[in-house]
Amino acid sequence: MLSSEQFCLSLLRESKTLKTFKQIHAFVSKTGLDKDTFILGKLLIHCTITISDALHYAHNLFLKIPNPDVFMYNTLIRGLSESDTPQRSIPLFVQMRRQLSLPPDSFSFAFILKAAGNFRSLKAGIQLHRQAIGFGLDTHLFVGTTLVSMYAESGSVQSAQKVFDEMFEPNVVAWNAIVTAYFRCGEVNGAERIFNRMPFRNLTSLNVMLAGYTKAGEVDLARELFSQMPLKDVVSWSTMIVGFAHNGCFNEAFGFFRELQRGGMAPNEVSLTGVLHACAQAGAFDFGKILHGYMQKSGHLQIISVNNALLDTYSRCGFVGMARLVFEDMLEKKNIVSWTSMMAGLAMHGYGKEAIELFHQMVDFGIWPDGITFISLLYACSHAGLMEEGYRYFTQMSKIYGIQPAVEHYGCMVDLYGRAGQLQKAYEFVVQMPIPPTDIIWRTLLGACSIHGNVKLAEQVKERLSDLDPNDSGDHVLLSNVYAVAGKWKDVAAVRRSMTDMRIKKTPGWSMIEVDKTMYRFVAGEGQNEIYKEAYDKLKEIMLRITVEGGYVPEVGSVLHDIEGEEKEFAVLLHSEKLAVAFGIARLRDRRPIRIVKNLRICRDCHSVMQLISKVYRLEIVVRDRSRFHSFENGTCSCRDYW
Structure with missing residues (x-):
């Protein structure tokens, strides 16, 4: 028969949500195990590290521990350093220094230096570096490597290089860190120079270079290095998928994913979330559906991050109903990212009241909101014109939930007032x-x-x-x-x-449309090719029809050049979203909804054209611009001309 301690540990191993953790915590209190330092440490690390949305609960748990040791402090500092508010770990570190007779160890400095890097405070980083020197821990390989990363995150590659130069026999991890440091500071040539000096390299070193190149936008250099690599692992492939998607090379990202599968290598969590991110950014619904089917067969839907990426993909492709199904199927596996992503999806489609309702369900479910949750909530209020509700939730952030508004929250409020036409209020x-x-x-x-x-x-x-x-x-x-x-x-x-x-x-404005699982991009003013000519020829036919049958009159008021009326009409005619929808009508024969992704905000003329096309051609057209979704059907738009 298991002892109370063993039973508690077995329960912890199965606990994946804050709700179940609270039940275990109640059991610990009832059985008197809350006096056991070992059990308290296990509770704290599980709540801090294993459950992604329970950091606030971990902090409250920590405050109730009478005499926390270095391990407990380190655990919470680590959790805070990796959170959205890493600066909160600094007062905790100061408290540890004041209250403990035992000095901080190498883990203490590694975690707190990571925090300083994450909130990019060079001043705090320098002070912590001095303290590490005082304790003789700056030469510790683990601490030294974190110092290199901290200075890089704070934008001081010279300091990172100085720390590296003072390290005694740096290992390959330290070499990789200094290469990453140069990339972080935007110095590609410096990263290449260090890479060429490395006395030994491993596959991780090559993957660091791939990641650095793609983050710097050097996709050709990444492709060249990738082709030369004698050995590639799933991280290499994932880096190329994520990197090319990040740079807008969506078809290439899909191509790398297909090659990964053809090579007999099973996609992992990173590669799947990466290719789903590409689908989300490009609006590639058909490819996303194929991935969904693969994940169902392979069992990857058991992974929360993959589910969250799939949910986001459906939302950004215009299928908020499908996103809701994925969300509901997650049952109790939802974390704060799941709830926040679903709220953001509803907000993008103008379902502000539904997003608010979901927020309250999340709180009732036992998940404490964070700053990102409130960005989604305020965004939902803004796009649905819920000005009073938005102001109420903005004030509740600090009063009820203890979250100090960041610049993003203030931006949401300015957007809320601005969209409602309250410009003077927004300015004040x-x-x-x-x-x-x-x-x-x-x-x-x-x-x-x-x-x-x-x-x-x-x-x-x-x-x-x-x-x-x-x-x-x-x-x-x-x-x-x-x-x-x-x-x-x-x-x-x-x-x-x-x-x-x-x-x-x-x-330049561009628009993308998916046809037969291939993404086509149209750029305003781009040189002609066969695809462009096909779209343009169809567009001329469409414009004539909506003029005759729908009474279309061009809205040329915002055309930037003071030119003749006929030239203005031609200027608005060639907007990328018009070309994309024309291409969709020319190629998609089965009257399925036409879905377009645009990098800029849709203009008023294009908005009117989409409304008329949906009415005259009896089509559903969905446009995702930089701001939100517009679903056009039978001459009306889901935004109700409020965007």
Whole structure:
């Protein structure tokens, strides 16, 4: 018969959710095991490390331990260092230093230095480095390697190199860390130089180079190195899949996944989440469905991260109902990422009230929200026009849930007021923020000024942005649009001249559509090819039909150039989403919904065109732009012209 201690440990091994953990904790309290230091340590590490959304509970558990030892402090510091709020580990480390007679060990410094790197505090990192020297732990290989990473994350590759140079006989892990440090700081040549100096390399070293190249956008160098590698593991393949997807090379990412399977190697968690991420970004629903079928057969749906990636893929491909089915099938395996992703999916499609309802279900389920959860919640309120609800949840963040709003939450509130047309309220909110507003905050307000045509405020905001980020093309374009809609063509010309003088180029708009499991990309103003010609020819036919049958009149008010009316009509005709939908109509014969992904916000003219096409051709068209989903059916849009 098992003792109470053995029974408790067996229960812990099976515990995967905070709900079951709380039941075990109650059992420990009832049986008096809460006096056993060994059991308390096991509870703490399980709650901190194994259950991904239970860090707040772990912290409360820690506070109730009368005399925590170094191991317990290290456990919680480690958990906090890997959380969304790594800075919270610093006061805990200070508390440990003050309360313990035992000095911190190498693990203490490794975890706290990782925290400093994760919240990119060079000042805190330097102070911790000095303390590590004081305890004689800076030369410890584990601590030294973490120091290299910390300085890299803080943007000081010179300090990282200095620490590395002082290490006694660095091992391959340390060499890999310094290579990564150069990549982190954007110095590809420096990383290559160190890599070529390495006295010994392993497969991890090559994978570090692949990851560095792809993160730096050097996909050709990554492809060349990958082709030369004599041995590749699933990490190598996953790195290429994730890296190419990150750089927008979606067909190549899908190709690497197919090659991985053809080579007889089983995809792992990283490769599957990577290729699902590519599907999500590209809107590749058909390929995502194939992956879903594979995962059902292979048993990968038992992995929470894969389920979360699948859920996100369906949401971003426009199938929020399918995402909801995946979410419900997870039963009690849902973690905070699952709930937050589902809320974000509902928000993208304009289901604000449903997202709010899900938030309350999550809290009732026993999962404590974090900062990212509130971003999804506020985003949902913003896109559904729920201004009062949004303000209420913003105030509840700190009062009820103890989460201090970050710049992203303030940005959501500015967006909430801006979309509702409360521009002056949005401006006052920005100037009264307790933290300095970033360029993103001001840019959000400028976008709202563009939507609602407030020239005076747009000029004020643009002036603020010029101090923060004078070279952003989007800011100039938004201000130019405000002037154009107001008919101030001299001001439009002045903005355009300023962009030319500063050599600022407008970000080209592109749209993607999946046809027969292949992604086709259309770029505004791109040179003609056979695909482009097919789309353009079909588009001319479509525009004629919606003009005759639907009464289409081009909306050319925001065209940036002061040109003749006929030229303006031609300019809006060639927007990438129009070409993509025309190509879809030409190729997709079975009247299935046409799904398009666009990198920029859909313009008013394209929005009107999609509405008319859906009515005249009796088609469902789904466009995911930079801001949200637009589902067009029978002449109406799901956004209700609120986007």
